[in-house]
Amino acid sequence: MDHLVNILQTDRSDSEILGYALDTLYNILCNDEEEEQDETAQKQSDDLGAQFTEQFVQDPEHVTLLLALLEEFDFHVRWPGVKLLTALLKNQGVQVQGIILVSPMGVSRLMDLLADSREVIRNDGLLLLQQLTKSNAAIQKIVAFESAFERLLDIITEEGSSDGGIVVEDCLLLLLNLLKNNSSNQNFFKEGSYIQRMKPWFEIGDDNSGWSAQKVTNLHLMLQLVRVMVSPVNSPGATSSCQKSMYQCGLLQQLCTILMATGVPADILTETINTVSEVIRGSQVNQDYFASVNAPSNPPRPAIVVLLMSMVNERQPFVLRCAVLYCFQCFLYKNQKGQGEIVATLLPSTIDANSISAGQLLCGGLFSADSLSNWCAAVALAHSLQDNLTQKEQLLRVQLATSLGKPPVSLLQQCTNILSQGSKVQTRVGLLMLLCTWINNCPIAVTHFLHNQENVPFLTAQISENLGEDERLVQGLCALLLGICIYYNDNSLENYTKEKLKQLIEKRIGKENFVEKLGFITKHELYSRAAQKPQPVFPAPEQMLFDHEFTKLVKELEGVITKAVHKSNEEEKKEEEVKKTLEQHDNIVTQYKELIREQDSQIQELKEQVESMSSQNEQMQTTVSQQLAQIQQHKDQYNILKLKIGKESQSNGQVDVSQVNGLQTEELTQLREEVEELRKQHALFQTQLGDKDALISALRSETADSSAGGSDHTELLKELEALRNQVQAQSAEINQMQTERQELLRRAEAGSSDEVSGSGGSLEAGATAEVESRLAAQTAETEILKEAAKGLSESRAELEQQLAAATSTVAILQTEKAKLQTEVQESKKEQDDLLMLLADQDQKIHSLRLRLKNLGEPVDDEDDLDCRDQTDEEDYEEDDEKEEDKDEN
Numbered sequence: 001m002d003h004l005v006n007i008l009q010t011d012r013s014d015s016e017i018l019g020y021a022l023d024t025l026y027n028i029l030c031n032d033e034e035e036e037q038d039e040t041a042q043k044q045s046d047d048l049g050a051q052f053t054e055q056f057v058q059d060p061e062h063v064t065l066l067l068a069l070l071e072e073f074d075f076h077v078r079w080p081g082v083k084l085l086t087a088l089l090k091n092q093g094v095q096v097q098g099i100i101l102v103s104p105m106g107v108s109r110l111m112d113l114l115a116d117s118r119e120v121i122r123n124d125g126l127l128l129l130q131q132l133t134k135s136n137a138a139i140q141k142i143v144a145f146e147s148a149f150e151r152l153l154d155i156i157t158e159e160g161s162s163d164g165g166i167v168v169e170d171c172l173l174l175l176l177n178l179l180k181n182n183s184s185n186q187n188f189f190k191e192g193s194y195i196q197r198m199k200p201w202f203e204i205g206d207d208n209s210g211w212s213a214q215k216v217t218n219l220h221l222m223l224q225l226v227r228v229m230v231s232p233v234n235s236p237g238a239t240s241s242c243q244k245s246m247y248q249c250g251l252l253q254q255l256c257t258i259l260m261a262t263g264v265p266a267d268i269l270t271e272t273i274n275t276v277s278e279v280i281r282g283s284q285v286n287q288d289y290f291a292s293v294n295a296p297s298n299p300p301r302p303a304i305v306v307l308l309m310s311m312v313n314e315r316q317p318f319v320l321r322c323a324v325l326y327c328f329q330c331f332l333y334k335n336q337k338g339q340g341e342i343v344a345t346l347l348p349s350t351i352d353a354n355s356i357s358a359g360q361l362l363c364g365g366l367f368s369a370d371s372l373s374n375w376c377a378a379v380a381l382a383h384s385l386q387d388n389l390t391q392k393e394q395l396l397r398v399q400l401a402t403s404l405g406k407p408p409v410s411l412l413q414q415c416t417n418i419l420s421q422g423s424k425v426q427t428r429v430g431l432l433m434l435l436c437t438w439i440n441n442c443p444i445a446v447t448h449f450l451h452n453q454e455n456v457p458f459l460t461a462q463i464s465e466n467l468g469e470d471e472r473l474v475q476g477l478c479a480l481l482l483g484i485c486i487y488y489n490d491n492s493l494e495n496y497t498k499e500k501l502k503q504l505i506e507k508r509i510g511k512e513n514f515v516e517k518l519g520f521i522t523k524h525e526l527y528s529r530a531a532q533k534p535q536p537v538f539p540a541p542e543q544m545l546f547d548h549e550f551t552k553l554v555k556e557l558e559g560v561i562t563k564a565v566h567k568s569n570e571e572e573k574k575e576e577e578v579k580k581t582l583e584q585h586d587n588i589v590t591q592y593k594e595l596i597r598e599q600d601s602q603i604q605e606l607k608e609q610v611e612s613m614s615s616q617n618e619q620m621q622t623t624v625s626q627q628l629a630q631i632q633q634h635k636d637q638y639n640i641l642k643l644k645i646g647k648e649s650q651s652n653g654q655v656d657v658s659q660v661n662g663l664q665t666e667e668l669t670q671l672r673e674e675v676e677e678l679r680k681q682h683a684l685f686q687t688q689l690g691d692k693d694a695l696i697s698a699l700r701s702e703t704a705d706s707s708a709g710g711s712d713h714t715e716l717l718k719e720l721e722a723l724r725n726q727v728q729a730q731s732a733e734i735n736q737m738q739t740e741r742q743e744l745l746r747r748a749e750a751g752s753s754d755e756v757s758g759s760g761g762s763l764e765a766g767a768t769a770e771v772e773s774r775l776a777a778q779t780a781e782t783e784i785l786k787e788a789a790k791g792l793s794e795s796r797a798e799l800e801q802q803l804a805a806a807t808s809t810v811a812i813l814q815t816e817k818a819k820l821q822t823e824v825q826e827s828k829k830e831q832d833d834l835l836m837l838l839a840d841q842d843q844k845i846h847s848l849r850l851r852l853k854n855l856g857e858p859v860d861d862e863d864d865l866d867c868r869d870q871t872d873e874e875d876y877e878e879d880d881e882k883e884e885d886k887d888e889n
Contacts, residue, residue, distance in 0.1 A: 001028065001056060008065055015074040022069070022080035029053050030087040053091035063088065063099040070109050075118060082113060082124045089131035097136050107132075107139060111146040114155070119167075122155075126170040133177040140178050144185045148178060149194050161201050162218045169214070172221035179228045183238060186229060190242055196249040198226065202258060211265055223271045226251070230278045232534050243283040252279050252286055256293045260303060266317055273307070273323040274535065281330035281534075287338055290331060301356070304331065308358055311380070312365030312373045322536050322544075325376050329534065329549075332383045336391075342384045343391045346398045346411070363400070366431075367414070371424040372541050378430030379547045382437040386549055392442040412438070412448055420458050425470055426545065432477035433550045436484060440553060443490040450485060450496040460508045463517050473545065476520035480554065483518065483561030502565060515562050521554050531555075678792055689802055 007021040029049050056062055066088075069081045088096045100106040110132065113125025129148075133140050152171045159168045178185050189195070201222045229242045246252050258264060258272050280286040294300040310316045311324040332338050345359030362384075365377030385392050399408040409417070415431050439445040449455055462478040465471075482505070491497040505514050521527060530536075530546035538544045567575070 001025070001052070005056075005062055005065070008069065015072065015077050018069065018072075019074075019076035019080055022077065022084050025056075026080055026084045026087055029056065029084070029091060049087075050091045053088055054095075057088060057092050057095050057099065060099045063096060064103050064106075067100065067103055067106050067109050070113070075121070078116075079121050079124065082121060082128055085110075086124065086128045086131055089128070093131060093134060094136075097132065097139060100132065101136075101139055101142075107142045108146060111143065111148065111151075114148075114151045123167055123170065126167070126174055130170065130174050130177060133174065137182055137184075140182050141184055144178050144188055149175070149189055149192060153194060153197050156201075162204075162215055162222060164218060165214060168218050169221060172218065172225060175225055176221065176228060179225065181233075183235060186234065186238060186242075189229070190238075190245060195229065195242065195245045195251065198222070199249055199251045199254055202251070202254040204258060204261065204264075211268075216265055216268060219268055220271055223268075223275045226255075226275050227278050230281070232278065232281065236282070240283060243279055243281075243286055246279055247283070247286050247289065252276070252289065255279065256290070256303065260293070260295050260306075266320060270317070270320050270323045273320070273327050277323070277327040277330035277535075282334045284335065284337075287331055287335045291338060291341070299355075302358075304328070305356060305358055305361065308361040308365075308380075309356075311376050312361055312368065312370075314368075314370040314373060318372075318541050321372070321376060322538065325380060326535050328380050329383050329536075332386065333534075336388055339384050339386070339388050339391050340394075343394050347394065348397070348399065363411070367418065371426040372544065374423075374427040375430035375544055378434040379550075382434045382547065383549065385438055389442055392438055392445055395438065396445060396448055410448070412445070413452060416449075416452065416455050416458070420454070425474060426542065428474050429477060429545050432474065432481060433547060436477065436481050437550065437553065439481075439488065440484055440557070441488060443488050443492075446485050446488050447490065447492050450489075450493050456482070456485075456496060456501070456504070460504060463514065464509045472517075472520045473524055475517045476524075479514055479518040480521065480557065480561070483514075483565065484557065487557070487561055487564045498564075502567075505565060511565055514565060518558060518561065522558065527551060527554075685799060689799065 004021045004025055007017060011017050011021075029052050063085075066081055066085050069077055070085070072078055072081075085096075100110070110125070110128060113128065114122060116122045116125065129143065133143055152175055156164065156168050156171050159165065159171075161168065179189060201219075226246070230239050230246070232239070234242075255272055255276050259269070259276060264272070276290070280290045291302070291304065293303040295303055295306040297306070307324045307327060311321050311328070313321075332342070342358050342362075345357035346363065362377045362381050365373040366381065368374065368377075381395075385395065396410065396412060398411040400411055400414050401408050402414065412435075415435055419428055419431050435449070439449055459478045459482045463475055463482065465475075467475065482501070485496075486498055486501050489496070489498045489501065505511060509517075524546070526543060526545050530548055531551040534548045536544065536547070
């Protein structure tokens with residue numbers, strides 16, 4: 001082996017010898033070829049191969065060397081390398097996995113095998129990855145994040161999905177390795193929308209005859225893959241999310257189609273039922289859909305009814321009946337609506353004589369001669385009542401007609417009657433589990449059970465007898481039933497109160513003996529097996545004794561029943577008093593909590609009202625302060641005016657109306673100055689407009705020069721825009737001045753009227769006439785200002801018209817400039833075309849000269865022609881100079 005490893009290390013360039021060395025190592029470590037030898041020799045050779053493997057992997061560099069050799073594309077190196085590494089993983093999996101995990105890019109090199117175009121290497125690469133991913137979550141995660149899901153699903157599709165061969169099986173086995181018990185990869189599979197890609201796998205045709213063994217195997221693995229994603233052992237959140245995705249993408253609907261199809265092999269049908277069970281378990285939407293599925297029969301029947309018919313039919317395979325029971329349990333798991341629908345089919349008001357219902361099938365199975373049907377029907381009915389007090393009370397209404405001429409008996413009574421008849425152990429265990437589930441946490445059902453005078457003596461007789469090993473489980477279940485009757489007894493029956501039942505146990509059975517018999521349940525070997533997982537899986541029908549949910553109930557009740565039996569009457573009374581006190585306290589606390597909630601809501605409402613009123617108050621205070629400030633301002637202005645008028649009347653005896661309303665004369669002077677300034681600006685604008693007209697004329701003459709014209713036009717547009725803004729500003733100033741003038745007139749008139757009314761007869765007629773004349777003068781002056789403002793507005797309108805004309809002129813000039821530029825481009829293009837033509841002509845002339853020379857004709861050289869052309873040009877120039885001289889003379 002050392003020499004062979006040395007060849008691998010030193011002869012990397014010789015692919016042939018590398019291949020021989022790898023094949024030799026594979027034959028040393030693997031014993032697959034030796035199929036004909038007996039088991040002992042095979043085991044010895046396997047041990048020998050494991051020893052050689054252990055020796056080979058002692059040096060991690062050997063495995064690293066193999067990983068490096070896998071990068072060789074040569075078939076004679078890569079293929080034996082893959083087989084050798086697979087053999088190493090089979091013999092020493094954990095150790096080789098550890099080496100590959102720490103090797104840089106180790107897993108990535110192995111993932112590249114799936115992309116190899118040679119199918120032999122790709123298929124053996126699948127087998128290698130199967131061995132690599134066994135029971136190693138870290139490697140499983142790395143492989144998954146190396147796009148394993150995408151590649152494997154692509155290969156499955158290429159190979160024909162369920163109709164494919166052994167390669168599809170290998171891909172599915174690798175997917176199971178990656179997903180089983182690996183929540184991280186399951187989440188990655190769901191988030192990557194790979195669940196949706198599973199739906200086409202289950203699209204089977206109408207003709208289901210002649211399924212090949214490989215197709216059955218493939219479809220079986222595909223169903224297992226679905227179950228891995230929704231397994232009850234996964235976290236509830238992840239399972240619920242996958243169930244939702246499977247319903248939304250139509251996968252559940254496709255599975256139900258297979259469920260109701262004809263010609264499907266029995267093992268595929270069984271696995272499909274189990275898969276549908278876990279897809280709907282605990283998911284209300286999926287359970288509602290399943291309840292709506294009908295079988296393609298005439299008339300159509302619900303799928304649940306068709307499945308229950310198989311469950312209570314003793315001719316059906318055992319595994320199929322177990323699968324149907326599991327499906328029914330999953331349909332009712334956390335589904336109170338479904339439980340109510342099943343129980344309703346047993347009630348007198350809903351029974352339809354013309355159709356078979358689920359309730360009728362369960363009752364028929366419960367009382368049939370087949371013990372397995374009895375057990376399955378009892379467990380199915382128990383799941384219809386699980387954690388549902390309403391349905392437990394409703395089921396008490398069910399009446400059964402046992403025979404003609406006899407009055408009907410209740411379902412509860414009929415179950416106890418069958419128990420007392422001493423049927424098979426399996427039947428009695430099923431009925432006892434049903435009764436325990438039924439009366440658990442339901443005092444009314446306990447009362448109904450105790451009301452029959454024969455039930456308690458029967459239970460005490462069963463518990464107190466010393467029976468064989470097979471009957472111990474029945475004794476334990478009878479003790480559990482009697483214990484529930486004690487624990488949930490409301491003491492409504494005088495003969496069977498809690499205290500009297502405990503006394504009966506002490507006298508007839510003995511407390512210690514009772515507790516010992518109760519412990520027989522959990523000590524039974526089949527109890528722990530049923531407690532492990534919800535699916536009922538049993539090697540044989542006779543071992544079908546415990547239900548998973550019932551084991552939870554036993555675990556919950558065993559301790560409390562033991563305590564209840566050992567408690568004395570005084571302790572019971574004390575406990576009752578404590579319970580009542582606690583209930584009273586709870587009621588008081590609840591009342592206080594409700595009161596506190598009401599007060600909290602009232603306080604919250606009052607706070608909101610206070611906040612809204614505070615904001616309103618602030619707004620009103622702000623408004624009042626503003627109004628007070630305005631009133632004070634008006635008062636101050638009034639007092640100032642009053643003082644001024646009083647002083648002037650005392651000193652002059654006359655009233656200067658121009659000063660009555662403040663600084664009116666100064667404001668008029670300022671207004672005149674502003675009007676004069678506006679006139680000057682108007683004249684300036686007229687001058688600038690003339691300059692612009694001149695500039696436009698100049699631009700028209702210079703349109704040929706396109707580059708300069710473009711910049712001038714841009715500047716002109718900017719200046720015109722500035723001019724338009726100035727005119728608008730001027731218009732605004734004029735409007736403001738007009739408003740101020742109106743205000744001055746109003747104040748002047750108000751001042752004159754106040755002064756005249758205030759002075760009364762003390763003012764003389766001459767002063768009044770003078771005031772009137774001054775007012776008339778001011779009015780005239782105002783009219784002049786109006787005329788000036790009107791003239792300015794007209795001038796502004798003219799300026800705007802001129803600006804519009806200038807803008808349109810600029811647009812026309814820009815259009816002309818664009819046309820000129822287009823013409824320039826076209827002329828350039830024509831010149832280029834002429835140059836091309838001239839070049840072609842020169843080429844043709846040159847070729848013709850060469851042909852003439854070859855034919856022996858005399859031809860002038862191009863240099864001579866160039867000299868002649870130059871001489872001719874000089875002659876032309878001399879002639880031109882002579883003509884110019886003549887013109888000068």
